[in-house]
Amino acid sequence: MTKVATARVGRHDNAEKHLVQTAARYYGLLEAAPDAMIVVNQDGDVVLLNAQAERQFGYHRDELVGQKVTNIIPEGFAERLIADGTRSAAEALTQQIGMGLELTGRRKDGSAFPIELMLSPLDSGDGMLVTAAIRDISVRKDAQKHLMQMEARYRGLLEAAPDAMVVVNQDGDIILLNAQAERQFGYHRDELVGQKVTNIIPEGFAERLIVDGTRSAAEALTQQIGMGLELTGRRKDGSEFPIELMLSPLDSGGGMLVTAAIRDMTARHVSDEQLRQSQKMEAIGHLTGGMAHDFNNMLGVIIGNLDLLRPLLPPRSEQLVLADESLAAALRGAELTRRLLAFARRQPLAPQSVALNDLVANIVKLLERTLGEQIVIALDLASSVWPVVVDATQFEAIITNLATNARDAMPNGGRLTIATVNSRLDDDYATLHPDVAAGDYVMTMLTDTGTGMTQDVMARIFDPFYTTKKMGMGTGLGLSMVFGFMKQSGGHVSVYSEPGIGSTFRLYLPRLRGSVVEAEPPRKAELTPTGGEIVLAVEDNAALRRVVVRQLTELGYRVLEATNVTDALEVLKSEKVDLLFTDVVMPGALDGYALAREVTALWPNVKVLLTSGFPATRGNGTVTAPAPRRQLLSKPYRRDELARALREAFDM
Numbered sequence: 001m002t003k004v005a006t007a008r009v010g011r012h013d014n015a016e017k018h019l020v021q022t023a024a025r026y027y028g029l030l031e032a033a034p035d036a037m038i039v040v041n042q043d044g045d046v047v048l049l050n051a052q053a054e055r056q057f058g059y060h061r062d063e064l065v066g067q068k069v070t071n072i073i074p075e076g077f078a079e080r081l082i083a084d085g086t087r088s089a090a091e092a093l094t095q096q097i098g099m100g101l102e103l104t105g106r107r108k109d110g111s112a113f114p115i116e117l118m119l120s121p122l123d124s125g126d127g128m129l130v131t132a133a134i135r136d137i138s139v140r141k142d143a144q145k146h147l148m149q150m151e152a153r154y155r156g157l158l159e160a161a162p163d164a165m166v167v168v169n170q171d172g173d174i175i176l177l178n179a180q181a182e183r184q185f186g187y188h189r190d191e192l193v194g195q196k197v198t199n200i201i202p203e204g205f206a207e208r209l210i211v212d213g214t215r216s217a218a219e220a221l222t223q224q225i226g227m228g229l230e231l232t233g234r235r236k237d238g239s240e241f242p243i244e245l246m247l248s249p250l251d252s253g254g255g256m257l258v259t260a261a262i263r264d265m266t267a268r269h270v271s272d273e274q275l276r277q278s279q280k281m282e283a284i285g286h287l288t289g290g291m292a293h294d295f296n297n298m299l300g301v302i303i304g305n306l307d308l309l310r311p312l313l314p315p316r317s318e319q320l321v322l323a324d325e326s327l328a329a330a331l332r333g334a335e336l337t338r339r340l341l342a343f344a345r346r347q348p349l350a351p352q353s354v355a356l357n358d359l360v361a362n363i364v365k366l367l368e369r370t371l372g373e374q375i376v377i378a379l380d381l382a383s384s385v386w387p388v389v390v391d392a393t394q395f396e397a398i399i400t401n402l403a404t405n406a407r408d409a410m411p412n413g414g415r416l417t418i419a420t421v422n423s424r425l426d427d428d429y430a431t432l433h434p435d436v437a438a439g440d441y442v443m444t445m446l447t448d449t450g451t452g453m454t455q456d457v458m459a460r461i462f463d464p465f466y467t468t469k470k471m472g473m474g475t476g477l478g479l480s481m482v483f484g485f486m487k488q489s490g491g492h493v494s495v496y497s498e499p500g501i502g503s504t505f506r507l508y509l510p511r512l513r514g515s516v517v518e519a520e521p522p523r524k525a526e527l528t529p530t531g532g533e534i535v536l537a538v539e540d541n542a543a544l545r546r547v548v549v550r551q552l553t554e555l556g557y558r559v560l561e562a563t564n565v566t567d568a569l570e571v572l573k574s575e576k577v578d579l580l581f582t583d584v585v586m587p588g589a590l591d592g593y594a595l596a597r598e599v600t601a602l603w604p605n606v607k608v609l610l611t612s613g614f615p616a617t618r619g620n621g622t623v624t625a626p627a628p629r630r631q632l633l634s635k636p637y638r639r640d641e642l643a644r645a646l647r648e649a650f651d652m
Helices: 002-032 051-057 089-094 138-160 179-185 217-222 266-312 318-343 356-371 392-408 427-432 478-488 542-554 565-574 592-602 639-651
Strands: 036-041 046-049 100-106 112-123 128-136 164-169 174-177 229-234 240-251 256-264 352-354 375-381 388-390 414-425 439-448 492-498 502-510 534-538 558-562 579-583 607-612 630-634
Touching: 002 046, 036 051, 051 100, 051 128, 112 138, 164 179, 179 229, 179 256, 240 266, 266 318, 266 542, 266 639, 352 356, 356 375, 356 388, 356 392, 356 414, 356 439, 388 392, 388 502, 392 414, 392 439, 392 478, 392 502, 414 502, 478 492, 478 502, 534 542, 534 565, 542 558, 542 639, 558 565, 565 579, 565 592, 579 592, 579 639, 592 607, 607 639, 630 639
Parallel strands: 375 414, 534 558, 534 579, 579 607, 607 630
Antiparallel strands: 036 046, 036 128, 100 112, 112 128, 164 174, 164 256, 229 240, 240 256, 352 388, 414 439, 439 502, 492 502
């Protein structure tokens, strides 16, 4: 009996010793923990805590052991210790193991601070104990608050930016974007946040986020700050467009972030292409204009001599037939140079204020006979269109040219609609078309239902000598003449076309601020008027000068001649002259315009008639109009045209 009792006492002592040892090891673990640690029983009483808990809550442990845990964690923790009728506290707490519970702690002095709890249940044999690791997260909360404030400010900056803005992490994931990026790429931001940046910038950007073994992302990206990277963007619908990226690295503390400002370069590319096209056309215009000037002088000699030769040949003779054929060929050459000058914006114009609707309506009456019955012409003239200033004869020619092209594009018939409307070309349009000034215009639009044009053809339609017609069916100067005339008139021409649907030409003429002035009817003149006055002919081309002198002599005039401005002034000082007939373009510092001004100032009674195959231009490309009391006779001219121009000059 004694032996048995002794044995039982020994087993009890061993269990108690084991419990003490276990408690000691557990207490040692609590003290070694970096966070505050408390052990609470199922009734919510604190049974154990470590030194970090004392410091964190401001209590001595004797003040907390045996007290309710609600003294230091007022809400949210003690409730989790209560077991309901369906599950034990152990079962309830097991579901919360590893969860970071964010609650509020209360120090001895009554101050509150944010804490995070990690719970762990422990079955002591006498009921459920709960070990809680308590971390003061005041610093983290302050950091989060600061980060949220920073993010709000940063997001505000992103939204205020005029360009698309995306923020990408080092892995190439989009973490933030602004509304402009949504609009530019066609996505809602929820569709992009968290996705790879390669969805919207397929190549060239994500590769810059990769860190190699020799440098960090910050170092790699710092070298690219301020650089405009020209890449290609891709919209949600799959369409691609040119973009420019400006990169800026941002160290967020949790890794490298990259802010990319993305600018849509489509408008700039279009503008650059428009500028290049304008410069190309300007260069070609100077070249063709110079050629036309020389060619006109040669044609002037040919046409002038043929006009002098024809009256000397027997009627209905073979020689007269040959002369007439030569003259016809020379006149076709003159028409060719006229079109070249139109493209070069150097053709002589006689602009006047007109009511465009009346002008277009009169043109259409002629077109109905020209285009044939297979082409239906529809007029859509807006009421109260603004007046414009234009050379009515030349405008009629370009409308006829465009209508003829439309007819050729509708071999089986179709519909040609001609419309007028007031139009405003704004600054955005002018930005895309550098050769256009923003302002009010009157637009004349011609739309056909023909075969249409491809983009490649449209890119070249205004180039001189470019044509899609068969050999011998066209010179390729019709549309280039349209282009040059509109530019010379201060206007603009645009084209839209789709293969199989048709083409639309829009002609914009600047609005005239004022009322329409009725043009004077042309004076009726004799078929070949003559005179006996003294004419001073000034021409630097010797062959052409001989022709002019001969023509003037046959018309009955007494002729004096000079080769340049200096010689002409000397003649005027010594001889009586009734009319100065001078070329405009001459070698030396002074031209025909300067000579005319000098003559008008010194000899106001001397009449002036100018002639040119390549009129001088102002800086904007428009031809310098003759001053009052001065007419301009375009080269090459017929003898009868010279005779009428002389009499009109004398009559002014």
